[in-house]
Amino acid sequence: MRPDEDGGHVRLNARQREQLMRIGTRLRLQPRMRLYEEGDEANAVYAITEGAVKSYRELPSGKRVVCAFLFERDLFGLAELGQYVNSAQAVTAGIAYRLPLEELARILKQDSELQFQFLMKVTHELRESHRRAVMINRKDAPGRLAMFIAMMHQRLSTGDHRVPLPMSRSDIAAFLGLSLESVCRAAADLERRNLVKFEGRHVAIITDPARLARLVATL
């Protein structure tokens, strides 16, 4: 019952990939481009192959909660089958495939192996969501940000110690359940303690992996 996994990322075989390509339409993502809005009728699922997307919820007060950041090989729009319950917006330029729900359902019912991969995928997202819950449980802003950076490092592994943070500080704040200002201060704090160094606003360099790891593990 073990699928072809790689750090939680499901791998499709050539046939499956080709099958999806056939029903999907390629989408060129532009920064800030909206893919769907909360409340829209859900008629497609999306798969990213390049770039970054955020899934978020708009609150009556105008505040936002970012539920997840999605990157290459992620699937989204699946979490809500009648209507979308989140909105999705591109954070950077990139490429995504739009898979019409109708046809996708047909394929999934025929190819139980492929459907199983989808089940894996959602299961994995649920796991991620739980990790987020653990992260939010921390009370200290620097700790949360450290976990976030570690998470991004793991997800977007570059081999070295450079961690891309394509999203804005506000987005990070909306994801971590902090105010924008707290994120800034937390970043400054981590830098002051020589754990990470920021290169511009969208790259973090882990300067002391061991101590950062210790901070992350200090729950």
Next chain:
Amino acid sequence: MRPDEDGGHVRLNARQREQLMRIGTRLRLQPRMRLYEEGDEANAVYAITEGAVKSYRELPSGKRVVCAFLFERDLFGLAELGQYVNSAQAVTAGIAYRLPLEELARILKQDSELQFQFLMKVTHELRESHRRAVMINRKDAPGRLAMFIAMMHQRLSTGDHRVPLPMSRSDIAAFLGLSLESVCRAAADLERRNLVKFEGRHVAIITDPARLARLVATL
């Protein structure tokens, strides 16, 4: 592509239910009974038909984070396929079915309709997890507790305004990301404002549904 849903709860047909019963073993849940531990090899999925279970993660510091409370018709143990990444413990007495992963996988591959129900179920859990994220985003303890009570009311609808809260205050705190004391104070606060009244520790009575709803919606 719309499944037979009822407020997010997937309904299985008689054949499917019977199929699962055949491979499953009935489990009599006792309060505090452990179903599995984080790190154990995952060899079964569980379905509750009665009672309440919590899924939680133990942190190095000894603190706990409750990822979810599970009730009748919920499925759990699915979120982690190689090894369990959470622990699960019964909160009350009840009944659950243990579905061995091996046989379940066989059935799912044969019955793509049933597998689809499982996909729905996990998808629904992911949605729930997002709602939790929104709840945690609130900074005020009374607001969080109000949302929690509203959530429980919706999930365990009793028709009237009585809301069962089978779990302990600590569990609620571990779920909401608050300290035990804050939950108590929040409860006292809601009671002082005449929004809900507590009958013992495990029943909340919504005395002013309109104002409670307004507080819940004040995000």
Next chain:
DNA sequence: CGGGACATTGAAACGTCTCAAACGATGTGG
């Protein structure tokens, strides 16, 4: 009846939030 876990309440300390102001990059029009 007593023990132990759970729950409640009080008082002080800490850290984030909010409000406000300055800073930096970016892009447009004079």
Next chain:
DNA sequence: CCACATCGTTTGAGACGTTTCAATGTCCCG
């Protein structure tokens, strides 16, 4: 080419609310 407007970011100071620590109270089960 520069002034200027705009957006996102950074930094500062005070207020608020939760956490923590500690003591007391309550329920449940042997």
